[in-house]
Amino acid sequence: MSAVQTVGASPKIIARELTKRFQSAHGESVEALGPIDLTIGVGEFLAIVGPSGCGKSTLLNVAAGFEQASSGTIEIDGRTIDAPGPERGVVFQDYALFPWLSVAGNIGFGPASVGLPPDQVEARVRHWIKLVHLEGSEHKYPHELSGGMRQRCALARCLANDPEVLLMDEPLAALDALTRVRLQDELLEIWNEASRERPKSALYITHAIDEALYLADRIIVMSDRPGRVLREIVVPFARPRESEVRTLPEFHRLADEIWRLLRRPSA
Amino acid sequence: MMRAADSRARELGWRLMLPMLLLVVWYVATDILNLTHPVILPSPTGVVRAFMRLASSGELLNNIGASLLRIFYANCAALLLGVPLGLAMGLYKPVERLCDGLLSLFRPIPPLAWVPLSILWLGIGTLSVVFITFLAAFFAVLVNTIAGAQAVDKQLVRAAQSLGAGQRRLMVRVILPSVAPAIFTGFRVAIGVSWMSIVAAELIAAPSGLGYMIMYYREVLRTDAIIVGMLTIGVIGLAMDFGTRWLERRLLPWRTGFHL
Numbered sequence: 001m002s003a004v005q006t007v008g009a010s011p012k013i014i015a016r017e018l019t020k021r022f023q024s025a026h027g028e029s030v031e032a033l034g035p036i037d038l039t040i041g042v043g044e045f046l047a048i049v050g051p052s053g054c055g056k057s058t059l060l061n062v063a064a065g066f067e068q069a070s071s072g073t074i075e076i077d078g079r080t081i082d083a084p085g086p087e088r089g090v091v092f093q094d095y096a097l098f099p100w101l102s103v104a105g106n107i108g109f110g111p112a113s114v115g116l117p118p119d120q121v122e123a124r125v126r127h128w129i130k131l132v133h134l135e136g137s138e139h140k141y142p143h144e145l146s147g148g149m150r151q152r153c154a155l156a157r158c159l160a161n162d163p164e165v166l167l168m169d170e171p172l173a174a175l176d177a178l179t180r181v182r183l184q185d186e187l188l189e190i191w192n193e194a195s196r197e198r199p200k201s202a203l204y205i206t207h208a209i210d211e212a213l214y215l216a217d218r219i220i221v222m223s224d225r226p227g228r229v230l231r232e233i234v235v236p237f238a239r240p241r242e243s244e245v246r247t248l249p250e251f252h253r254l255a256d257e258i259w260r261l262l263r264r265p266s267a
Numbered sequence: 268m269m270r271a272a273d274s275r276a277r278e279l280g281w282r283l284m285l286p287m288l289l290l291v292v293w294y295v296a297t298d299i300l301n302l303t304h305p306v307i308l309p310s311p312t313g314v315v316r317a318f319m320r321l322a323s324s325g326e327l328l329n330n331i332g333a334s335l336l337r338i339f340y341a342n343c344a345a346l347l348l349g350v351p352l353g354l355a356m357g358l359y360k361p362v363e364r365l366c367d368g369l370l371s372l373f374r375p376i377p378p379l380a381w382v383p384l385s386i387l388w389l390g391i392g393t394l395s396v397v398f399i400t401f402l403a404a405f406f407a408v409l410v411n412t413i414a415g416a417q418a419v420d421k422q423l424v425r426a427a428q429s430l431g432a433g434q435r436r437l438m439v440r441v442i443l444p445s446v447a448p449a450i451f452t453g454f455r456v457a458i459g460v461s462w463m464s465i466v467a468a469e470l471i472a473a474p475s476g477l478g479y480m481i482m483y484y485r486e487v488l489r490t491d492a493i494i495v496g497m498l499t500i501g502v503i504g505l506a507m508d509f510g511t512r513w514l515e516r517r518l519l520p521w522r523t524g525f526h527l
């Protein structure tokens with residue numbers, strides 16, 4: 001299978017024949033992922049939808065450099081990914097905020113890590129606190145925030161580092177339905193804002209079909225373990241998107257198509 | 268506000284009820300009914316008189332000072348050695364494999380079993396007592412630091428790495444704050460076991476300190492002074508536990524969410 005074509009301009013991340021195997025507790029080797037080929041374009045928002053345990057989070061962990069591929073290659077701008085790096089920001093499902101740092105401290109962690117001077121760190125912190133609507137909570141600790149506020153803080157922490165690629169692992173899955181929909185809108189706003197200065201690429205892992213359709217430029221539907229590409233769907237809705245997109249007949253037709261693919265028994 | 272103050276007063280009342288009851292029973296049994304000989308059990312008023320005598324002569328304060336200084340030395344050494352070794356063992360498997368066997372062999376040995384060797388090697392005096400107290404405190408700090416280091420949230424480490432933190436920043440800004448609560452727990456346990464082993468060590472291996480004082484007055488059959496020594500240890504131990512709790516709240520304010 002050849003590399004999947006991108007919608008946008010030049011490719012940012014390219015994975016070829018990527019696989020991941022794990023050792024199970026009994027010592028046998030379990031195929032978790034692939035082989036899978038995929039490309040994320042510069043400025044493209046790619047969502048991956050698949051059943052639980054299909055290896056979509058494994059794919060993200062490999063792209064983040066947290067885990068090594070068992071075979072195949074994955075590259076960013078032609079360089080092999082083998083370790084985490086600040087050009088690839090990660091947003092985790094369980095937020096992974098530093099509990100000993102305030103909201104401001106968490107958001108400033110990345111800029112300070114990459115060596116920005118204190119005044120620039122502070123400027124970025126202020127900028128992002130405003131963008132994710134956390135004014136007034138700068139000095140609160142994560143345990144004092146609601147789930148929605150925590151994820152907004154985690155998003156700001158990631159974007160304050162101005163990464164080229166955003167890797168998001170079911171970032172809204174732990175939230176209640178109402179907060180989830182609200183944060184989808186905010187995510188789009190923030191995405192537009194963050195992409196203004198230079199285009200960013202996103203890899204968005206989710207099992208929520210409507211979320212993928214609402215947020216992404218392109219969706220890859222993955223099969224059961226070991227995860228492979230079942231189908232690639234280009235999302236036709238223009239940006240900036242408004243909430244009304246969710247009511248379009250085309251939205252429901254695509255959602256139905258993906259649902260059928262996922263429901264199909266794989267064995 | 269009133270209700271909160273009321274319930275706090277009531278809680279304090281509950282906490283003080285048994286100590287007060289014990290004091291009354293003690294007073295009635297000794298001072299009123301004269302049930303015991305003062306060598307077996309002196310009366311509370313007798314203990315207060317002994318306290319005044321020991322306090323005004325400076326003897327009590329000198330012995331408190333001697334014991335506290337030894338506890339200070341022993342716990343400084345325990346933290347300086349226990350924290351780095353605990354972090355290394357908790358974070359790096361090879362270090363754990365290397366050290367675990369030896370430490371597991373020494374850990375079950377009660378600090379007091381070291382008294383004879385300690386006297387042979389270091390003589391009778393502060394050095395011996397500090398060494399024995401250090402052993403007790405060291406293992407408390409070490410075991411808790413290892414447990415804390417092994418429980419560091421992998422996601423936090425990953426988050427820091429993908430935000431661009433290097434090894435040094437990862438250690439200082441992520442690992443250390445993650446392990447800090449466990450180190451603190453170890454420190455509190457260490458202070459507690461310090462008191463147990465220091466008094467026992469001073470009974471045998473020192474010419475000063477609260478343990479020595481208690482031993483000395485046993486030999487001269489001054490039970491009232493023995494009880495003064497014991498109660499002093501209780502009060503100081505209580506104060507130090509409060510102190511470390513307070514310090515923990517100050518240094519680790521993000522943990523206040525877990526305190527009720």
